[in-house]
Amino acid sequence: MKKVIFILVDSLMPNILNEGLAARCIPALQYLVDHGELRMDCVTVFPTMTASIDASLLTGAFPDEHKIPGLIWYDPEKKQMINYMNGAAPVSKLGIKNCSQNILVNLNQKHLNKQTKTIFEDLADRGKSSASINLIIHRGYEQHKILFPYKNLLGIHKEQLISGPETLFLGAMAYPGHMKTKLKSFSSGMRHLYGINDQFSISAARELINRGSQPDFMMVYLPDNDHRLHRTGPEKGELSLIKVDRQIERLLNAYSSWEKAVKENIFIITSDHGQTGIGKEKAEHNIDLDQHLKAFNVLQLGEKVSEKHELVVCNNERMAYIYPLKENLQEKAVNILKKETRIDLISWKDGNKIVVTAGGKTDTTAVFYKNGPYQDPYGQSWTVSGDISLMDMTLNNSIIEFNDYPDILSRLYGALFSQECPMIVITARPRFEFTSKYYPKHNNGGSHGSLHKFDSIIPLIVTGDEKENPLPGRLVDLKEYILSLYEKDA
Ligand SMILES: [Zn+2]
Numbered sequence: 001m002k003k004v005i006f007i008l009v010d011s012l013m014p015n016i017l018n019e020g021l022a023a024r025c026i027p028a029l030q031y032l033v034d035h036g037e038l039r040m041d042c043v044t045v046f047p048t049m050t051a052s053i054d055a056s057l058l059t060g061a062f063p064d065e066h067k068i069p070g071l072i073w074y075d076p077e078k079k080q081m082i083n084y085m086n087g088a089a090p091v092s093k094l095g096i097k098n099c100s101q102n103i104l105v106n107l108n109q110k111h112l113n114k115q116t117k118t119i120f121e122d123l124a125d126r127g128k129s130s131a132s133i134n135l136i137i138h139r140g141y142e143q144h145k146i147l148f149p150y151k152n153l154l155g156i157h158k159e160q161l162i163s164g165p166e167t168l169f170l171g172a173m174a175y176p177g178h179m180k181t182k183l184k185s186f187s188s189g190m191r192h193l194y195g196i197n198d199q200f201s202i203s204a205a206r207e208l209i210n211r212g213s214q215p216d217f218m219m220v221y222l223p224d225n226d227h228r229l230h231r232t233g234p235e236k237g238e239l240s241l242i243k244v245d246r247q248i249e250r251l252l253n254a255y256s257s258w259e260k261a262v263k264e265n266i267f268i269i270t271s272d273h274g275q276t277g278i279g280k281e282k283a284e285h286n287i288d289l290d291q292h293l294k295a296f297n298v299l300q301l302g303e304k305v306s307e308k309h310e311l312v313v314c315n316n317e318r319m320a321y322i323y324p325l326k327e328n329l330q331e332k333a334v335n336i337l338k339k340e341t342r343i344d345l346i347s348w349k350d351g352n353k354i355v356v357t358a359g360g361k362t363d364t365t366a367v368f369y370k371n372g373p374y375q376d377p378y379g380q381s382w383t384v385s386g387d388i389s390l391m392d393m394t395l396n397n398s399i400i401e402f403n404d405y406p407d408i409l410s411r412l413y414g415a416l417f418s419q420e421c422p423m424i425v426i427t428a429r430p431r432f433e434f435t436s437k438y439y440p441k442h443n444n445g446g447s448h449g450s451l452h453k454f455d456s457i458i459p460l461i462v463t464g465d466e467k468e469n470p471l472p473g474r475l476v477d478l479k480e481y482i483l484s485l486y487e488k489d490a
Pocket residue numbers: 226227230448
């Protein structure tokens with residue numbers, strides 16, 4: 001039976017893929033599209049940040065089930081801000097040891113809900129082998145040694161093991177022993193992000209193919225496109241996509257012909273999220289959360305939570321979680337945030353319901369909760385009331401139609417119920433992002449995190465599935481789709 005090669009291209013966007021195809025400058029992707037199926041309207045989960053999205057991709061669940069709220073979040077039990085690394089300055093404030101322990105170990109072994117199985121675990125249950133190449137979520141049934149040459153720098157214990165499928169690559173930190181010399185050149189040093197780069201990922205995949213040890217399912221993560229789009233903005237995305245295409249070409253070339261590659265494999269290529277261009281002027285386009293919330297005693301990076309603290313702000317670029325630590329602060333914070341017109345949606349929990357308002361709209365709200373008379377396009381029913389135009393949503397008899405905020409109900413629900421504690425979710429309007437002291441800014445570049453379609457719509461290419469099963473419309477439904485490919489061929 002066919003093997004599956006899954007390529008996750010960070011920040012791959014439908015409009016940029018379209019441009020590249022029209023200009024005929026991405027021959028490898030062109031070949032896969034011409035010989036397969038393509039969807040340009042797939043919806044990812046929220047927040048549109050890699051950590052929470054990869055968790056949904058691998059578990060087939062929203063954050064309310066898999067329990068990874070985002071890249072940055074607050075753990076009320078440990079009284080700790082969790083940061084899976086968003087730049088040198090915030091990481092150094094929180095401590096490199098703390099952050100690397102969180103991303104390398106806790107994310108997979110503690111934070112990710114044990115009740116939601118990863119695709120690696122589900123495939124192992126079915127007797128299928130897997131490889132995870134450079135994905136940050138990689139929980140499986142095997143334990144792997146961390147090989148990182150600078151363990152002291154990371155503060156990770158020498159004997160620390162990390163979880164993964166049978167074959168686990170994580171840059172210079174984890175790879176099968178015999179690969180060392182092959183992968184060394186692009187895995188050393190900070191400049192190469194210690195191997196978390198496209199060149200390493202594709203070389204690792206090629207090695208497995210060339211050695212005849214390609215597993216039934218191989219998941220390959222290509223991160224470079226995200227870094228480039230953060231710098232240039234999506235407007236220059238085609239040039240970045242050409243570089244991605246060159247890497248996909250290297251992978252196809254591991255087979256004697258591209259025909260053979262798609263004859264022996266099903267290729268799935270998708271993205272985690274899009275990006276939104278951010279305006280150039282900092283004062284204009286960066287919504288300063290420290291400034292807006294200065295009436296509160298906000299936890300500062302590196303501080304220990306104490307009685308005096310009133311709010312924790314977890315900035316995820318174009319979205320933020322705001323955690324009130326004391327009673328009666330939520331309403332006060334919402335009232336301040338509502339005055340900022342550059343803030344897009346503002347939402348919070350009220351029992352099992354979600355309340356939504358928007359920056360600049362001081363007097364209207366919409367309320368929704370699960371189950372009820374209205375059906376969304378993905379089969380979930382809801383009760384909705386109030387000013388639903390806030391969510392750019394229309395009701396056509398009992399059918400819900402989404403516009404600028406695709407699948408907003410399930411996605412907002414997933415984020416707000418990822419934790420039980422009170423929390424406010426805010427998003428920035430297009431061209432704006434949130435800023436906090438020490439956090440990276442993306443002026444004149446790209447940023448993501450929000451519910452808006454710019455950050456949320458991703459393409460999906462499947463090539464080599466002769467049965468031409470209909471492609472799922474959401475990233476969260478991809479796991480089930482992949483498992484079904486194995487079932488049908490069994
Ligand atoms: Zn990014």
